[in-house]
Amino acid sequence: MTADKLSPGMQQYLDIKQHYPDAFLLFRMGDFYELFYDDAVNAAQILEISLTSRNKNAENPIPMAGVPYHSAQQYIDVLVESGYKVAIAEQMEDPKEAKGVVKREVVQVITPGTVVDSSKPDSENNFLAALDRADGLYGLAYMDLVTGEFQVTSLSDFALVCGEIRNLRAREVVLGYELPEAEEQVLAGQMNLLLSQVDQALEDVQLLGDGLSKTEHQAAGKLLEYVHRTQMRELSHLKKAHHYEIRDFLQMDYASKASLDLTENARTGKKHGSLYWLMDETKTAMGGRLLRAWIQQPLIDRKRIVRRQNIVQDFLDHFFERSDLTESLKGVYDIERLASRVSFGKTNPKDLLQLAATLGNVPQIKAILQGMDSPHLAGLVEQMDEIPELAGLIDAAISPDAPHVITEGNIIQTGFDERLDKYRVIMRDGTGWIADMESKEREASGISNLKIEYNKKDGYYFHVTNSQLARVPSHFFRKATLKNSERFGTEELARIEGEMLEAREKSANLEYEIFMRIREEAGKYIQRLQSLATALATVDVLQSFAAVAEQQHLVRPDFTEERELRIEKGRHAVVEKVMGAQSYIPNSIVLDAATDIQLITGPNMSGKSTYMRQLAIIVIMAQMGSYVPAESASLPIFDAIFTRIGAADDLVSGQSTFMVEMMEANRAIRQASQHSLILFDELGRGTATYDGMALAQAIIEYIHDRTGAKTLFATHYHELTDLEHSLNRLENVHVATLEKDGQVTFLHKIEPGPADKSYGIHVAKIAGMPEDLLERADSILTMLEGQDRQSPAASPNPPTPAVRPQVSEQISLFAEEPENPVLEDLRQLDLYNMTPLEVLTAVAEMKKKL
Incomplete structure (x- = not known):
């Protein structure tokens, strides 16, 4: 449509929309937010709302939808959860007082990475990431707009960038450089991230400070620019950008964390069945978030780990005090989020009451910690800032029954403000004054049914029916005439009405002003509240560690300077909790200084993967500062964990299971050090037998000779067990089985030495395969085992295995009697047309085949 055909309101919409082309524009019109044109068409489909049109009779009616x-908020949540941006255009003036079109402006842009009023559980962070590049390095900054957390690091290659973004579970990335097509395909196509371009950095000395590299400074500055551009307000709760290195924590890539079910069950996507589910005995939302962070980033600093262990021990030694502490923590609200609401100007009276309730619990929490009289708790005790002046202000000012809304009064306590109290006396007593006046005038006039009534048009008035008009006193003045009655006023009634209406209006305005002053005052304490929140969350997580240690019978691990690992009767605590302690069979794990690799053989379903995951979970729990599921544990401090457990096809990026497997293995052998832990499960199964076996052996030898990492390598290639003779830091272990009368029982117990057979057919039997199929498989297995097969693992550098016919070429799986292929060769010989030498050569070839 041309501009001259548009109404002023629609022109205003288009003028605003051109500045936000990549967002749904919610345009406030009265009691609705309206969307027009393509926004309306698309939103109607996504939100399942009605699509109508403006100017229905026009030649080109404008598509329109509204909420x-x-x-x-519920519609905004749906759009943002679907990966879109939403721009909110509000009316900036009262429509009754506006001259012409009501002035409207966008007051906020909500994006997947900047959601504040989130529908996510309180225990989850929502990180917005920013990426820039300079001098061959990537600068990565990320922020949680709700908690104010602000972190920055440098990374050397794009794969590390992707891994860190995956670990953050970010949904939106701010780009500060021109993204190459290949990188865009990974971020937008494969990782499904919303990408937003920002070219200018916001220089904020207070938030950026010193200590950041050039690339980090650019990434952090562009992140700040994007946040201020979308939120359009000062954000006083943002913390100073903190530089970190990924090597400061136990490194695990996204695939490893997923395969170990750290924060969610990889199969269901739910909390249940994860390490987070096991460890979460926290009582506060802040504690839940911090626990997630500690699981994602275990420590590698021995002093920090031991400091946490000492506090856990203190909590275990003081059962009754810990019980009182957990009760006190139940009264602690999410003051990190409350502080952000103050900063965003979204605080309501209920928020301030929750803040005061939390501050009211701090003295008790502090006293409990002091009563435990432990030097390990001294730092946390010091951080327990009671902020009595803020708590006292809120308690004195805000009514316990205050509503959520801040414009309708009944927020401020009586006795807090003298003017407000005066207004309330007038409003309360004014009703009595009117009742007294009504009684007095009824008696003086003799009008028995004289009443004082009220409506918005005429205010307070005396209602007199026509039959009583002769008795109306002279000081009454007429206000309105109706068919059967008239309405009268008096100077005294007008005075009381004026005082009451003024009190009502001024009271609501005054309460709003007082509340805003209190909110502004609360804003001065944001940094102290954030520091207190950190201390409370830390106490909550450490008491949770103690509670879990008590419930699950965990022990305190020791850390050794030697490259030696000893776990007595270790358990996979998550599996144990799901199965029940009576059903779980513990296993010891010993990798002494002379042993780097355990080669694990044994049947499927026997517990090899659980044994491997058990070790990883114990290491992670130990380096978090938690106790671990074992009778005793002595561990080195690992710098990284690499796993290849249960790879699957990555169809989006066009990678097969085997390719994913090889990529994960490649990351491990290239990045691992002698202080790392590697867990490889059934490596090499995704290709032909000899290919897979050769790759598996070469990888084992590479780790043994070059990497030196502690490694568990589970395999079905029994031929690889011969490596024990040539690799002096490798030992064989296997999963024990009990075989009796043709029935096999898996004991789920790891024992020294190699397994004697695979028991694959027994697993197929457990799965319910048809009996005749199992019998046929058994006969085929017997025949194959009778063939002489050379192991490629017989020596460190085995010869290339001879090419053999595939099993499918040797026999038909459903044939009654498989025929030897040499018989067919014999039938094909044309003896009468062959020389004696040719016959001799043919027979020699047949003998070779046999």
Whole structure:
């Protein structure tokens, strides 16, 4: 449509929309947020709302859809969860006082990475990441707009960048450089991230400070620019950008964390069945978030780990005090989020009451910690800032029954403000004054049914029916005439009405002003509240560690300077909790200074993967500062964990299971050090037998000779067990089985030495395969085992295995009697047309085949 055909309101919409082309524009019109044109068409489909049109009779009616303003948040949540941006255009003036079109402006842009009023559980962070590049390095900054957390690091290659973004579970990335097509395909195509371009950095000395590299400074500055551009307000709760190195924590890539079910069950996507589920005995939302962070980033600093262990021990030694502590923590609200609401100007009276309730619990929490009289707790005790002046202000000012809304009064306590109290006396007593006046005038006039009534048009008035008009006193003046009655006023009634209406209006305005002053005052304490929140969350997580240690019978691990690992009767605590302690069979794990690799053989379903995961979970729990599921544990401090457990096809990026497997293995052998832990499960199964076996052996030899990492390598290639003779730091272990009368029982117990057979057919039997199929498989297995097969693992550098016919070429799986292929060769010989030498050569070839 041309501009001259548009109404002023629609022109205003288009003028605003051109500045936000990549966002759904919610345009406030009265009690609705309206969307127009393509926004309306697309939103109607996504939100499942009605699509109508503006100017229906026009040649080109404008598509239109709308949502009520009071319930708009649920629709905004759906759009943002679907990966879109939403721009909110509000009316900036009262429509009754506006001259012409009501002035409207965008007051906030909500994106997947900047959601504040989140529908996510309180224990989850919502990180917004920013990426820049300079001098051959990537600068990565990320922020949680709700908690104010602000972190920055440098990374050397794009794979590390992707891994860190995956670990953060970020949904949006701010780009500060021109992204190559290949990188865009990974971020937008494969990782499904919303990408937003920002070219200018916001220089903020207070938030950026010193200590950041040039690349980090650019990434952090562009992140700040994007946040201020979308939120359009000062954000006083943002913390100073903190530089970190990924090597400061136990390194695990996204695939490893997923395969170990750290924060969610990889199969279900739920919390249940994860390490987080096991460890979460926290009582606060802040503690839940911190626990997630500690699981994602275990420590490698021995002093920090031991400091946490000491506090856990203190909590275990003081059962009754810990019980009182957990009760006190139940009264602690999410003051990190409350502080952000103050900064965003979204605080309501209920928020301030929750803040005061939390501050009211701090003295008790502090006293409990002091009563435990432990030097390990001294630092946390010092951080327990009671902020009595803020707590006292809120308690004195805000009514315990205050509503959520801040414009309708009944927020401020009586006795807090003298003017407000005066207004309330007038409003309360004014009703009595009017009742007294009504009684007095009824008696003086003799009008038995004289009443004082009220409506918005006429205010307070005396209602007199026509039959009583002769008795109306002279000081009454007429206000309105109706068919059967008239309305009268008096100077005294007008005075009381004026005082009451003024008190009502001024009271609501005054309460709003007082509340805003209190909110502004609360804003001065944001940094102290954030520091207190960190201390409370830390106490919560460490008491949770103690509670879990008590419930699950965990022990305190020791850390050794030697490259030696000893776990007595270790358990996979998550599996044990799901199965029940009576059903779980513990296993000891010993990798002494002379042993780097355990080669694990044994049947499927026997517990090899659980044994491997058990070690990883114990290491992670130990380096978090938690106790571990074992009778005793002595561990080195690992710098990284690499796993290749249960790879699957990555169809989006066009990679097969085997390719994913090889990529994960490649990351491990290239990045691992002698202080790392590697867990490889059934490596090499995704290709032909000899290919897989050769790759598996070469990888084992490479780790043994070059990497030196502690490694568990589970395999079905029994031929690889011969490596024990040539690799002096490798030992064989196997999963024990009990075989009796043709029935096999898996004992789930790891014992020294190699397994004697695979028991694959027994597993197929457990799975319910048809009996005749199992019998046929058994006969085929017997025949194959009778063939002389050379192991490629017989020596460190085995000869290339001879090419053999595939089993499918040797026999038909459903034939009654398989025929030897040499018989067919014999039938094909044309003896009468062959020389004696040719016959001799043919027979020699047949003998060779046999």
